[in-house]
Amino acid sequence: MSTTERPRILVVGGGYVGLYAAKRIMKKMRYGEATVTVVDPRSYMTYQPFLPEVAAGSISPRHVVVPLRRVLPKAEVLTGRVTTIDQDRKVAVVTPLVGEAYELPFDYLVIALGAVSRTFPIPGLAEQGIGMKGVEEGIGLRNHVLEQLDKAESTTDENVRRKALTFVFVGGGFAGAETIGEVEDMARDAVKYYSTIKREDMRFILVDAADKILPEVGPKLGTWGKEHLESRGIEIYLNTSMDSCVDGHVVLKNGLEVDSNTLVWTAGVKPNPVLARYGLPLGPRGHVDAEPTLQVKGTDYIWTAGDNAQVPDMASRKAGVENAWCPPNAQHALRQAKVLGDNVISGMRGFPQKEYAHSNKGAVAGLGLHKGVAMIVMGKMKIKLKGRLAWYMHRGYHGMAMPTWNRKIRVFADWTLGMFLKREVVSLGALETPREEFYEAAKPAPAPAAAAAPAQKAKAS
Template sequence: MDHKTKHILIVGGGYVGLYTGLRLQHRLRRELRSGEVRITIIDPQSYMTYQPFLPEAAAGNLSPRHVVTPLRRMLPKVRILNGRVTKVHHAEKTVTFQPAAGPSEELSYDIIVMAAGSVSRTLPIPGLADAAIGFKTVGEAIALRNRVLALFDRADSTDDEQVRRRALTFVVVGGGFAGVEALAELEDMGRDAVRYYESLSEDGLRWVLVEASDRILPEVGPEMGAWTLEQLRARGIEVKMRTLLKSCEGGRVVLSDGETFESATIVWTAGVKPSPVAHAGDLPLDERGRIKTSPRLTVVGTRDAFAAGDVAGVPDLTNPGQYCAPNAQHAVRQAKVLADNIVSTVRGRPLRDYRHRYAGSVAGLGLHKGVANVYGIKLHGLPAWFMHRTYHLSRVPTLNRKVRVVADWTLALFFKRETVSLGEIESPREEFRAAATTG
């Protein structure tokens, strides 16, 4: 490698990684063309997932392929490496890279961007690791959809009341955006699907939301959160407030209020924590285990290191003493400032602070149902649902994806959604293996 080439390494290909790469390949096109700069992104996946659309993908309103954006197509001037960074040695400006296959290797860099995002924050609850599923990836969303529909099939195909009750009891732990939207969309889909089963009815389905605090959807404010709670309960969803999941071994759910029941589906959405790579190196951390970051999105106490998104503790300059919330609204905007500050670093110019006043939030609660609190304007029902879709459509990267999402929504206006389980795609070799072993 030419010693004059400056290597920018981005760890993570989510919101921050993608949008930082996009802006850098545009603003540094002269340096990239001349070979003065090269950019690399490391991520286990070759795509970025637009997570706000995961509930709609789980409910069958959107094709799963349309909620992901291919990194290589979006970033033709950026090297994409699939694998994980297992160690950061910023003092030496190297990382240990573990590719998807083959031995690990050391990669050097001149500027590093920590954008690895977050992972599900779990607790040492007996049975959680074996019985529950998260809701952060497109794989989890589609697996959950297939599971719910497969359990409808199972319940309709047996006369055993205990098997039916277990199959038709669905539990979501966590009353934030992910939990409420996932539960609301799946319940909406379930109401559509159950009509095609002779022995099942809406009354036989049990949907349970477990929340440790005294409110749900805190992002939309107390008033809209209370409205959402009323709506969910009016739909027959059990919302258990100030309640903890104590155990779920073998699918036997034990709650802190003393209730015990069987469930074949337990979804864990009770918060996130920074990616483990934040702890795997010599970058400073804050009290919550995030990379300690300045308002300029530089890593505190270092040079040539930047961080943003869920993995970073970024001070909120519009709310002194607080940190920016770990959401897409901040991540996309931080990526723009971060990329500009890297350009300034490369060109020897001063850096600028990240400042964004939180605009509010929108949430979908199923087809034609939603809740919103944006710049103090509070909406619910159809207007909020329309705002939810319009806002997120505007944020989906690339015209290609926008058109495909609109096409999915348009078809849904004229045709009923698909309610078939394709769970076999998760283990496609089982039938072949069975045939091979029986000769």
């Protein structure tokens, strides 16, 4: 970390908003005008809409992450967490991955921490659940599912086999529906290489407390998506929640009980709880309360955007929708980040702030290879697509939204190779414990029993 007399713009969080806001600020800033410092526990940004395809093996995990230091070569990138903020002194406390915490002064502040999985105190959830917020979880889910097929193929115990081949997904929004669609697609391909497992032996279950899935694309496409998944043998239970999942025994409110080694939790997100320690004004659900200019209410030197922010949806409000707020999706995060970056520069130079207003352009979702739904908004007209064409729209939109041309090209290359080569179905579960085999080989051997016998015999004589 360098020390400088220049003003410091501190960006807390290196996700979608943090990366794009910092990039925009660096682009608009004059040489030497300020120092941009980005703090995040990871040294990379993850493009979360592609995590279901990572779990299915359609995209290499390395290609959905963007290294912060490479994209922001002129910024300071600190790998750690901002634990507290003293607004009176304009000082943040940074806790690095190793070593002691230290204070970091700033002049301007950007809060871009994003969201974490929204969970409930359900018995067994912490021990059994697999989230889908990070690339590590996407890799882990893929390896885990393929390991279950290995277990089922190798056992003669029918109960062990049934538990291994039952997969439960909780949450029917984009993350849940896309993940179960992609994973079922992958498992369907994988079992072609197993002599004792067929698709009919596997059981996929999707549970949601709401009365529909994929609410983001509207009721008609949501209904089509439900019917499509059911036609592939996926059981869907709506208006249903989970009571417990201790030791993999899943109990649902509707009375259904199943044993499963796989529980994927995608039941929504909530703002990062560390926000409560920053002394910022928060909304009723824990979001940072923001003005239409993306400035935090009551301040003129702090900005926020993305999943951790409560931003008024000015386009909807102008259309007559009262109390409308921007939903937490990549579409808004990208556009908010650019406005935020411009407003930080304007604030530094004493210029007026610009309000953020963006009309919804629609939503797209992939449900496996060549399957998807899409709703495209063009003015007052809504175009609804399903099937292969919607899947092309999904890949096209997110492929172009992926940050940096380096990553765009790599993602499109993965997709192109996938058209000609069969999907990889190898499990690399040892990635979770890479040192285990070496430890077994290198640990001290116990003293042989035979070596102790002569010594005892000599002592007796």
